[in-house]
Amino acid sequence: DGGITQSPKYLFRKEGQNVTLSCEQNLNHDAMYWYRQDPGQGLRLIYYSQIVNDFQKGDIAEGYSVSREKKESFPLTVTSAQKNPTAFYLCASSIGISHKVQFFGPGTRLTVL
Amino acid sequence: DQQVKQNSPSLSVQEGRISILNCDYTNSMFDYFLWYKKYPAEGPTFLISISSIKDKNEDGRFTVFLNKSAKHLSLHIVPSQPGDSAVYFCAARGSSNTGKLIFGQGTTLQVKP
Numbered sequence: 146d147g148g149i150t151q152s153p154k155y156l157f158r159k160e161g162q163n164v165t166l167s168c169e170q171n172l173n174h175d176a177m178y179w180y181r182q183d184p185g186q187g188l189r190l191i192y193y194s195q196i197v198n199d200f201q202k203g204d205i206a207e208g209y210s211v212s213r214e215k216k217e218s219f220p221l222t223v224t225s226a227q228k229n230p231t232a233f234y235l236c237a238s239s240i241g242i243s244h245k246v247q248f249f250g251p252g253t254r255l256t257v258l
Numbered sequence: 259d260q261q262v263k264q265n266s267p268s269l270s271v272q273e274g275r276i277s278i279l280n281c282d283y284t285n286s287m288f289d290y291f292l293w294y295k296k297y298p299a300e301g302p303t304f305l306i307s308i309s310s311i312k313d314k315n316e317d318g319r320f321t322v323f324l325n326k327s328a329k330h331l332s333l334h335i336v337p338s339q340p341g342d343s344a345v346y347f348c349a350a351r352g353s354s355n356t357g358k359l360i361f362g363q364g365t366t367l368q369v370k371p
Binding site for chain 2: 149176185186187188189190193195233235237239241242244246247248249252254
């Protein structure tokens, strides 16, 4: 049963702590993405990766970091430098970077207290 | 600068009638447009798409229309069903090199039984 897994669904952290959100896909997709959704806003691109060991900044990369050591995995670290980290985080993947349709995971709701 | 706009935050429609969701964009270089459906606390699911070289694409109850001269696209759902109640996002692809999707703010559709 192929898909994208994000865990946990809800995450709470204290201000000043780094936190890593996991994203795993078994779709054999080359490209992976991280988006952030805030209330009343569309999804905004944080980082994307075309292939293993390569990733690029999106529109709102400040305060975030990623790694892509395996094709299946694209974890996102929300650092203490991110000024407003509380949000709904969505991971997506596509067959390749030029493929039009991205498929999304269920999301992680991060709340920083 | 919002390149993709959904100016109606919400829409309420009676079951069996037509739902029309609208989306405007500013960049004439967008080459592909997509509609996603999203339930609360879940990831968006792909619904339907259209290439910029076409003006209509149909899939079952869902039809997307593209008016390039007006930089406007719309999603028609007919007949509307209560299960269609969700947030609908339109998205535009900025470049095939990055795969970057630019999302609108979303429109919440409520279909009343």
